[in-house]
Every structure is written in structure tokens, then in C-alpha cells.
Amino acid sequence: MKTLRLLADIVATRREANLPQGVNASATTMPSDERLLSKLYRYLFPGWLLREPQGDLFLRQSLRRANLKALSRWLPHYARVHGVLTGLLGLLVWALGERFGGVCLALVGLLFLAEVMYTLTLSCALLAFVLSPHIGNLLDD
Numbered sequence: 001m002k003t004l005r006l007l008a009d010i011v012a013t014r015r016e017a018n019l020p021q022g023v024n025a026s027a028t029t030m031p032s033d034e035r036l037l038s039k040l041y042r043y044l045f046p047g048w049l050l051r052e053p054q055g056d057l058f059l060r061q062s063l064r065r066a067n068l069k070a071l072s073r074w075l076p077h078y079a080r081v082h083g084v085l086t087g088l089l090g091l092l093v094w095a096l097g098e099r100f101g102g103v104c105l106a107l108v109g110l111l112f113l114a115e116v117m118y119t120l121t122l123s124c125a126l127l128a129f130v131l132s133p134h135i136g137n138l139l140d141d
Helices: 004-017 036-044 055-099 103-131 133-140
Strands: none
Touching: 036 055, 055 103
């Protein structure tokens, strides 16, 4: 047990050492007793990854690089998740259109349209990260 605690302390200190100065390490860890809606938000939306730049110019640049690195790491996941959700909602709209129609179809159709727009936004952002040579240069610095 002492060995496991020692390893956990080493990992925690290395994680804190890799964070930019002024960033709280507890803000980046996910609590285990988190509510379901909070977990769902983290799974579906990348906003929790990004930290707002504060402080002097060097800290802002460091946080910007950290945000770009986090986005380049996690955007494929979010694009894939929302692509699957778009496909499932498309099947649901098709099934409701074949079977029922009416108000239920209109509401699910609006949800489907919003999901398509969000998926396109994530896919375009992913393409910008993949195709843009400047972002890779910023992450290498």
C-alpha cells in the first residue's frame, strides 16, 4: 500500500509540474462522485477542457497552447461521438416519419438539425486542426 501511495504522490507532483503556473491541479481532475448530467456534459461537449487565459502575457500564451493541445487531442473524440449521434437521430427521424409524423417528427427533426450543425462545426474545427500547419508549430514550441 505504501508503494501505491508513493506512486500516486509521484504522479500528482509530475502532473502539477506539467501544468502552467497559476493553474490549479484540482481543476483538471475529475471527481468520482460527479453527477450524471455533469458526466454527460463532459462526454458530449469540449467546453470543460478549455481554461480562460488570465494573468500576464506569458501565462496567457501558455494557457492558449494548453487549450490548443487539449483541443487537438480531444476533437476527434467529440467529432466521432456527435457523428454517431447524428446517425442515430437520422434513423429516428426516418422511423418517426414512416410511422407517425406530425409534431413528434417536427421536434425530433429540429433536434436532428441542431445535432447536424454541431457535428459539422466540430468536423470543420477538426479539419482546421489537421490541415493547418500553424497549429502544429504552436504545439511544438
